[in-house]
Amino acid sequence: MDLQAIAFYTLATILLAAAALVVTARNPVHSVLFLILAFFSGAGLFVLLGAEFLAMLLIVVYVGAVAVLFLFVVMMLDVDFVSLRSGFAQYLPVGLVVSGVLLLEMILVSGAVAGSGAASKVKAVAPTGQSPPGMSNIEQIGRVLYTDYVYFFQAAGLVLLVAMIGAIVLTLRHKPGVRRQDIADQTARTRKTGLAIVKVVTGEGISE
Numbered sequence: 001m002d003l004q005a006i007a008f009y010t011l012a013t014i015l016l017a018a019a020a021l022v023v024t025a026r027n028p029v030h031s032v033l034f035l036i037l038a039f040f041s042g043a044g045l046f047v048l049l050g051a052e053f054l055a056m057l058l059i060v061v062y063v064g065a066v067a068v069l070f071l072f073v074v075m076m077l078d079v080d081f082v083s084l085r086s087g088f089a090q091y092l093p094v095g096l097v098v099s100g101v102l103l104l105e106m107i108l109v110s111g112a113v114a115g116s117g118a119a120s121k122v123k124a125v126a127p128t129g130q131s132p133p134g135m136s137n138i139e140q141i142g143r144v145l146y147t148d149y150v151y152f153f154q155a156a157g158l159v160l161l162v163a164m165i166g167a168i169v170l171t172l173r174h175k176p177g178v179r180r181q182d183i184a185d186q187t188a189r190t191r192k193t194g195l196a197i198v199k200v201v202t203g204e205g206i207s208e
Helices: 001-026 028-048 051-076 081-086 088-116 119-125 137-145 150-171 183-188
Strands: none
Touching: 001 028, 001 088, 028 051, 028 088, 051 137
């Protein structure tokens, strides 16, 4: 068994274990840490397949969105920030374990790609006639995404738009005494109603 196969089975095992721990962990902070571990493991699998662009997107977009997801959960659950800060030290062992596994994954993937050339193997077994040789990974994904799957891409965008609007509606709170924007009044105003010329006497200022 070569290094590429060892890296694949190792990352796949860690990914499945981290995914199971995300849904079974009772502590939301632990779930977030295991979710980051699962994303990094999936990114490593993409690198082994020669899809470096997808791996970068998985880390930049999804791992970056984990902080927003955790913040949203904290707002929805109304977590006590004082108790959360006081118990910060208890999350350190889990964080160190996850960080160590991430470091080992990056070393393993880098060694597998540098030693056995995973990307070149994937290109060699890819079906011919789909993309000309020498085309970058990003260009291949863009051509397929915006030609063969353009309608599915637009449908996914609409689903995300509906989810975003639903999250805003669920978390919106109307507080008394807060001035709100009125679009109708803004668009219907004229020069007479929206402009006031005031003659100011020097040294006296303006009083409402």
